[in-house]
Amino acid sequence: MTKTIPYKNVLLGLLSLASVLPDGTTAAVLPRTAGCGCHSNHHPGPENPSFETGDLSGWTVVSGTAFGNASVTTTASYKSGSFNQVGPLNQVGKQFLWGMLQDGDAAVGTLRSSTFRASSTMSFLVGGGYDPANLYVGVVLERDGTLLFSQTATNDEALIRIVWDTSAYAGQNVYMVVVDTSTQGHINLDDVRTGCHALHDGGLSFNALGQHNQPPQNSTALSAASLYALDPIRPQFHYTPYQGWINDPAGLIQWGGKYHLFNQFNPVAPLWGPMHWSHAESTDAVHWRELPVALYPPYPDNPQDTSGRYTGSAVLNKDTGALQLIYTDATNVIWHPKAVAEVVSSAVSSDGINFDLSNSNPIIAAPPPDSASGFRDPKVFWDPTDNTWKMVVGSGDSRSGKVQLYKSTSPTSSELTAWEYVGVLHQGDDSSRGTMWECPNFFPIGDKWALFYGQDKASVGWYEVGTYNGTTFTSEKLGLLDAGPDSYAAQWFVDDAARNLLVTWMGSWTTSKWPSRVNGWAGAQSLMRELFIREDGGLGQKVVDEVSLLASGPAKSLGRTDVHNGTMTVGSSNTARLQASIDLVASTAPAFTIELFASKAESVSLVYSFGNRSLTLDTTRAGYGQAGKWSATIAKPADNRLSLDILIDRSSLEIFVGDGTAMTATVFPRYQESNNIRIVCRGGKTVFDDIVLTPLGSAWV
Ligand SMILES: *[C@@H]1O[C@H](CO)[C@@H](O)[C@H](O)[C@H]1NC(C)=O
Ligand SMILES: *[C@@H]1O[C@H](CO)[C@@H](O)[C@H](O)[C@H]1NC(C)=O
Ligand SMILES: *[C@@H]1O[C@H](CO)[C@@H](O)[C@H](O)[C@H]1NC(C)=O
Ligand SMILES: *[C@@H]1O[C@H](CO)[C@@H](O)[C@H](O)[C@H]1NC(C)=O
Ligand SMILES: *[C@@H]1O[C@H](CO)[C@@H](O)[C@H](O)[C@H]1NC(C)=O
Numbered sequence: 131m132t133k134t135i136p137y138k139n140v141l142l143g144l145l146s147l148a149s150v151l152p153d154g155t156t157a158a159v160l161p162r163t164a165g166c167g168c169h170s171n172h173h174p175g176p177e178n179p180s181f182e183t184g185d186l187s188g189w190t191v192v193s194g195t196a197f198g199n200a201s202v203t204t205t206a207s208y209k210s211g212s213f214n215q216v217g218p219l220n221q222v223g224k225q226f227l228w229g230m231l232q233d234g235d236a237a238v239g240t241l242r243s244s245t246f247r248a249s250s251t252m253s254f255l256v257g258g259g260y261d262p263a264n265l266y267v268g269v270v271l272e273r274d275g276t277l278l279f280s281q282t283a284t285n286d287e288a289l290i291r292i293v294w295d296t297s298a299y300a301g302q303n304v305y306m307v308v309v310d311t312s313t314q315g316h317i318n319l320d321d322v323r324t325g326c327h328a329l330h331d332g333g334l335s336f337n338a339l340g341q342h343n344q345p346p347q348n349s350t351a352l353s354a355a356s357l358y359a360l361d362p363i364r365p366q367f368h369y370t371p372y373q374g375w376i377n378d379p380a381g382l383i384q385w386g387g388k389y390h391l392f393n394q395f396n397p398v399a400p401l402w403g404p405m406h407w408s409h410a411e412s413t414d415a416v417h418w419r420e421l422p423v424a425l426y427p428p429y430p431d432n433p434q435d436t437s438g439r440y441t442g443s444a445v446l447n448k449d450t451g452a453l454q455l456i457y458t459d460a461t462n463v464i465w466h467p468k469a470v471a472e473v474v475s476s477a478v479s480s481d482g483i484n485f486d487l488s489n490s491n492p493i494i495a496a497p498p499p500d501s502a503s504g505f506r507d508p509k510v511f512w513d514p515t516d517n518t519w520k521m522v523v524g525s526g527d528s529r530s531g532k533v534q535l536y537k538s539t540s541p542t543s544s545e546l547t548a549w550e551y552v553g554v555l556h557q558g559d560d561s562s563r564g565t566m567w568e569c570p571n572f573f574p575i576g577d578k579w580a581l582f583y584g585q586d587k588a589s590v591g592w593y594e595v596g597t598y599n600g601t602t603f604t605s606e607k608l609g610l611l612d613a614g615p616d617s618y619a620a621q622w623f624v625d626d627a628a629r630n631l632l633v634t635w636m637g638s639w640t641t642s643k644w645p646s647r648v649n650g651w652a653g654a655q656s657l658m659r660e661l662f663i664r665e666d667g668g669l670g671q672k673v674v675d676e677v678s679l680l681a682s683g684p685a686k687s688l689g690r691t692d693v694h695n696g697t698m699t700v701g702s703s704n705t706a707r708l709q710a711s712i713d714l715v716a717s718t719a720p721a722f723t724i725e726l727f728a729s730k731a732e733s734v735s736l737v738y739s740f741g742n743r744s745l746t747l748d749t750t751r752a753g754y755g756q757a758g759k760w761s762a763t764i765a766k767p768a769d770n771r772l773s774l775d776i777l778i779d780r781s782s783l784e785i786f787v788g789d790g791t792a793m794t795a796t797v798f799p800r801y802q803e804s805n806n807i808r809i810v811c812r813g814g815k816t817v818f819d820d821i822v823l824t825p826l827g828s829a830w831v
Pocket of ligand 4: 739741742743744761
């Protein structure tokens with residue numbers, strides 16, 4: 131059994147440098163500087179803590195066959211079959227314990243370390259499967275065998291540093307255990323550290339990650355803002371679930387004056403599962419208040435039955451004032467072989483909080499013909515070409531993705547529960563954009579119509595802009611909705627100010643990098659964005675003006691600044707907005723780089739090359755997250771001013787360029803010091819009209 135330490139003790143234990151939270155309380159922040167007067171020989175820790183002997187010397191196989199000398203390896207990178215599970219393993223030194231090597235995933239077993247005396251903190255690197263009950267690294271009190279702390283991994287091989295406050299046990303004899311009672315996974319371990327060595331690494335301090343640093347949501351009197359501030363990698367002004375998993379934003383609407391955001395949600399684990407709809411509301415489009423879960427999956431008693439309420443949209447019934455959700459009811463046909471896998475259903479609320487499933491469900495009982503790839507994510511919109519409610523639904527067959535079009539035949543004063551199939555609104559010429567288009571959205575913008583959809587499996591969001599006559603869409607322009615790695619399943623809506631707004635999931639199905647799983651959550655939603663037609667006819671995005679309401683202090687404005695051959699530090703923050711305007715005529719350098727989340731050990735770089743107008747985001751040296759490079763070509767601005775609007779939020783990065791290009795990424799720094807913002811220029815100068823850095827605060831009210 132896990133012994134739970136009251137969170138207050140955790141706070142006290144870690145409180146060597148406290149930071150003041152939004153509500154005036156203090157948060158635990160692990161010590162930033164050394165000077166804890168300890169020496170590693172006072173806190174020797176277990177024998178062979180980093181497996182550098184190349185075997186299990188000092189460790190004991192307690193049971194099973196999962197662990198043995200062959201578990202220890204010098205392999206430095208990995209590549210596995212599914213998606214992008216590639217990259218460095220992140221071990222310290224040469225060797226580490228890779229739990230699958232000795233006897234495969236089916237093997238079970240337990241390994242323990244030598245006994246050592248607990249110091250006030252300890253840390254280690256963990257990787258491998260997510261399964262808190264069956265795959266974990268723990269520390270055990272030798273006296274009575276109590277498991278004091280345990281930590282599972284993230285369903286990714288790469289190692290992540292966990293930090294535990296063991297001060298309640300300082301001086302007592304403990305040992306580590308590596309437990310694998312799962313027949314389908316393994317757990318990896320490296321570099322167990324005790325004493326101040328547990329926190330400090332070459333003059334830097336590790337971010338304190340791990341489930342034990344996350345108090346249960348309602349176990350303290352902390353406000354949502356304060357609770358969310360405790361986690362060093364949790365975005366502060368982006369929507370995240372406190373615990374659990376989110377993916378697609380859904381049901382976006384301004385209803386009764388308030389903005390409503392729903393999310394595909396699994397509260398049970400930071401993994402996809404039986405889909406609920408979580409719910410939050412906002413009076414200003416940037417500050418959020420959590421509301422009760424709006425929709426629950428149909429078979430909650432069987433955790434293996436992944437039937438759920440998938441993505442959908444929201445409408446205001448103008449006659450009754452009710453808020454109606456129209457969504458996909460997905461049924462796991464393994465458990466329910468006679469069911470139709472994906473149908474359209476409805477739920478209605480009169481108070482905007484409690485939702486009743488419609489008696490008419492399903493409102494579309496089966497997909498139209500030639501929809502073999504799927505039938506999901508209904509998006510309802512008002513069609514001014516014939517003054518009717520219409521609905522687009524994502525679909526596809528073996529040849530291409532498609533968007534199916536429906537028309538409401540419901541009497542105007544009732545719920546929208548009667549729908550007639552119109553036909554295929556749009557489909558791919560071939561399979562080059564996949565054979566299943568998810569999360570379609572279709573809407574008039576300016577004198578055009580915009581369609582966007584997600585290419586299933588590839589997790590790529592496409593848009594098309596063109597014309598529409600009530601039944602058929604004629605595309606004139608095709609492009610990517612976002613040039614970065616972490617944007618998918620975007621949803622559009624129109625607010626009371628007639629703005630075309632968008633929220634995108636800051637995630638992707640193609641990555642296995644979800645480092646925040648060690649803190650019990652995964653997934654974030656973007657800031658609210660406004661859509662517009664770009665000068666080249668494409669679909670552009672910018673963050674809504676209300677983001678300025680998030681400012682938590684005065685902006686620092688540098689005015690006109692020349693950055694000559696060298697590096698200029700703009701400031702240090704990981705919750706901020708950086709706005710820059712570059713004079714393209716006066717600049718003489720071939721390129722400039724903006725470094726974000728930067729310390730001496732890591733950084734994200736954003737490189738603009740003047741010659742070919744390419745903007746490249748590079749996360750290959752940026753910590754635990756997805757490593758790669760993503761580029762966009764920026765349109766030549768008529769006024770010769772390149773403008774950048776960059777939102778930095780602990781593990782989230784949104785970049786908006788003046789021409790409407792958006793780049794969205796997640797970033798998970800390893801170190802507390804990785805918060806510097808610098809501009810680097812070589813071989814000439816870059817001339818900024820202005821550089822403005824504004825600290826931003828919490829979105830939670
Ligand atoms: C690992 O190898 C060493 C040296 O050969 C041996 O003494 C030890 O028993 C082995 N341990 C395990 C768990 O097989
Ligand atoms: C804590 O929250 C959960 C989920 O919202 C709820 O079921 C439980 O009753 C709450 N516990 C307390 C002590 O408020
Ligand atoms: C819309 O355009 C399609 C394709 O050109 C045509 O078949 C259809 O009749 C048109 N519909 C209307 C309402 O004009
Ligand atoms: C743009 O130019 C830079 C510098 O020459 C080069 O490194 C980069 O690959 C080019 N990008 C594109 C998209 O052509
Ligand atoms: C830029 O600075 C580096 C050293 O920081 C120097 O070697 C180089 O010559 C400089 N280049 C120019 C064009 O000034």
